[in-house]
Amino acid sequence: MAIFPSPEWADEYVKKLNSNESYKDSGKTWEDTLTFVIEPDEKYNKTWYLYLDLAHGECRDYKYSDKEDGVPKATFIYKGKYSNWVKLINKEIDPIQGIMTGKFKLEGQMMKIMRYTKAAKDMVNTASMVDTQFEA
Amino acid sequence: MWFFRSPDVIFGADSLSYLNNIDAKRIVIVSDKNIQHAGLIEKVIKNLPDNVEVHTIDDIPVEPDFDDITQHMDGIRSFGPDYFIGVGGGSCMDSAKILFALYERPDISVYDITPIVKLGLRKKSHLIEIPTTSGTGSECSWAAVVSGKNEKRKNELASPEILADYAILDPEMVLSLPLNQTISTAVDAMTHAIESYVSSWSNPYSEALAEKGLFMVSHSIMDVLKKPGSLELRNNVHIGASMAGLSFSNSQIGLAHALGHSLGAVFKMAHGTAVGIFLPHVVSYNSLEVDGKYSILNNLFPEDIKGKNLHDTLIKMFKVINQPLKISDLNITRKSFDDNLNTLIELAEDSTGITMNPVEAGREEIKELFVKSFGD
Ligand SMILES: [Fe+2]
Numbered sequence: 437m438a439i440f441p442s443p444e445w446a447d448e449y450v451k452k453l454n455s456n457e458s459y460k461d462s463g464k465t466w467e468d469t470l471t472f473v474i475e476p477d478e479k480y481n482k483t484w485y486l487y488l489d490l491a492h493g494e495c496r497d498y499k500y501s502d503k504e505d506g507v508p509k510a511t512f513i514y515k516g517k518y519s520n521w522v523k524l525i526n527k528e529i530d531p532i533q534g535i536m537t538g539k540f541k542l543e544g545q546m547m548k549i550m551r552y553t554k555a556a557k558d559m560v561n562t563a564s565m566v567d568t569q570f571e572a
Numbered sequence: 573m574w575f576f577r578s579p580d581v582i583f584g585a586d587s588l589s590y591l592n593n594i595d596a597k598r599i600v601i602v603s604d605k606n607i608q609h610a611g612l613i614e615k616v617i618k619n620l621p622d623n624v625e626v627h628t629i630d631d632i633p634v635e636p637d638f639d640d641i642t643q644h645m646d647g648i649r650s651f652g653p654d655y656f657i658g659v660g661g662g663s664c665m666d667s668a669k670i671l672f673a674l675y676e677r678p679d680i681s682v683y684d685i686t687p688i689v690k691l692g693l694r695k696k697s698h699l700i701e702i703p704t705t706s707g708t709g710s711e712c713s714w715a716a717v718v719s720g721k722n723e724k725r726k727n728e729l730a731s732p733e734i735l736a737d738y739a740i741l742d743p744e745m746v747l748s749l750p751l752n753q754t755i756s757t758a759v760d761a762m763t764h765a766i767e768s769y770v771s772s773w774s775n776p777y778s779e780a781l782a783e784k785g786l787f788m789v790s791h792s793i794m795d796v797l798k799k800p801g802s803l804e805l806r807n808n809v810h811i812g813a814s815m816a817g818l819s820f821s822n823s824q825i826g827l828a829h830a831l832g833h834s835l836g837a838v839f840k841m842a843h844g845t846a847v848g849i850f851l852p853h854v855v856s857y858n859s860l861e862v863d864g865k866y867s868i869l870n871n872l873f874p875e876d877i878k879g880k881n882l883h884d885t886l887i888k889m890f891k892v893i894n895q896p897l898k899i900s901d902l903n904i905t906r907k908s909f910d911d912n913l914n915t916l917i918e919l920a921e922d923s924t925g926i927t928m929n930p931v932e933a934g935r936e937e938i939k940e941l942f943v944k945s946f947g948d
Contacts, residue, residue: 547683553927
């Protein structure tokens with residue numbers, strides 16, 4: 437059981453992502469860096485960054501920090517409040533609908549990410565596979 | 573939280589005359605040569621208010637790429653329209669959406685037309701869509717499909733802001749639609765209704781429109797083929813197809829569209845024919861997960877065509893209306909299919925239809941569906 441967000445959670449997430457066959461397939465032509473940003477709200481009072489270096493269906497490197505400059509600058513940033521991340525991990529929010537309803541923000545080249553909606557969905561599905569404990 | 577979005581829909585006989593009420597001075601019509609020759613652009617112009625200036629684009633190809641569309645931007649900018657009217661099938665209506673967006677925002681690229689970017693359109697102009705086929709649903713959708721330059725892959729652009737302000741569904745505009753196009757676009761419409769109904773984004777609004785849309789198309793299409801000149805029957809299919817369009821636009825399309833887009837990109841054919849080939853197979857593939865929903869849909873078909881499940885009904889219906897059932901029916905040889913199988917799979921994997929299908933499909937499943945759909 438890993439607390440979200442935490443270094444243990446990140447380790448577990450990347451392990452699961454790298455053994456996810458579906459992601460290996462859907463992400464095989466995708467090469468980019470992406471940072472998940474967990475923003476504070478009434479249930480969580482810090483900001484947390486998880487940087488992922490993705491290449492061909494694999495995460496070849498990752499870094500986490502509670503400071504923005506603690507991780508490298510990524511080509512894509514996907515950020516939202518802690519409670520919305522909880523909903524995302526629990527599959528109550530779809531990652532793209534999350535953006536369209538303003539619960540998440542995506543920074544980066546939009547059209548490119550729209551080509552990889554399946555990979556994005558697999559990444560979120562992977563987060564749901566981590567045995568997660570939420571802080572509050 | 574989710575949304576329901578729709579243009580103002582003007583429907584039924586004589587609905588083109590609504591155009592006389594619009595507050596427009598300079599109108600760009602976006603259409604193609606066939607529509608021009610069929611006299612349908614003239615029909616639209618006749619219904620416009622007096623003293624409007626019209627700039628007509630009538631060379632949108634069947635499968636436009638970005639250049640085919642954007643080459644018109646200079647002309648449009650110097651004309652300075654306050655309305656765009658797309659007249660035609662999916663390509664013309666989609667092109668009108670893109671030209672409208674690029675005219676409003678000269679600073680953006682077509683690639684910025686995604687649901688996750690706020691565009692801020694409608695500062696200078698508005699958009700009207702008038703379909704001349706009954707099926708694409710483009711008049712009610714906020715998507716636009718465009719080919720890349722020298723690319724097989726189709727780009728699926730989408731933004732709630734490129735949804736038309738008005739959709740005008742005048743059955744006169746489809747009265748002379750050739751039978752083969754009547755069939756393929758009706759199949760497309762039924763596919764929209766069925767895929768939207770089970771998509772992971774479906775919701776009460778999209779479901780209601782899918783049910784009624786499917787009912788109207790399936791109850792009138794066979795009679796339309798017998799009496800293509802019936803305004804009433806054409807009107808039923810026209811409205812039903814538009815409802816199905818509104819349904820998928822507020823939900824999503826699925827796997828049959830992902831596979832169909834891919835097949836259509838590799839072997840040229842009508843979009844509806846391509847998605848229809850896969851629909852029964854996709855229904856079988858999904859049915860373990862969404863069987864309850866499929867049986868609700870199955871009950872919406874006319875009694876004399878209804879089979880024991882949705883898959884059987886579709887096969888029966890497609891046989892009656894002459895929709896091909898396998899890829900091998902389309903003059904595609906086994907060899908050419910096998911040679912292209914990898915490309916087909918890759919293009920399908922890239923398509924957004926995969927993501928919101930109720931059952932996940934990876935490379936192996938996609939391959940199996942293609943092979944099954946080829947037939948003998
Ligand atoms: Fe379609």
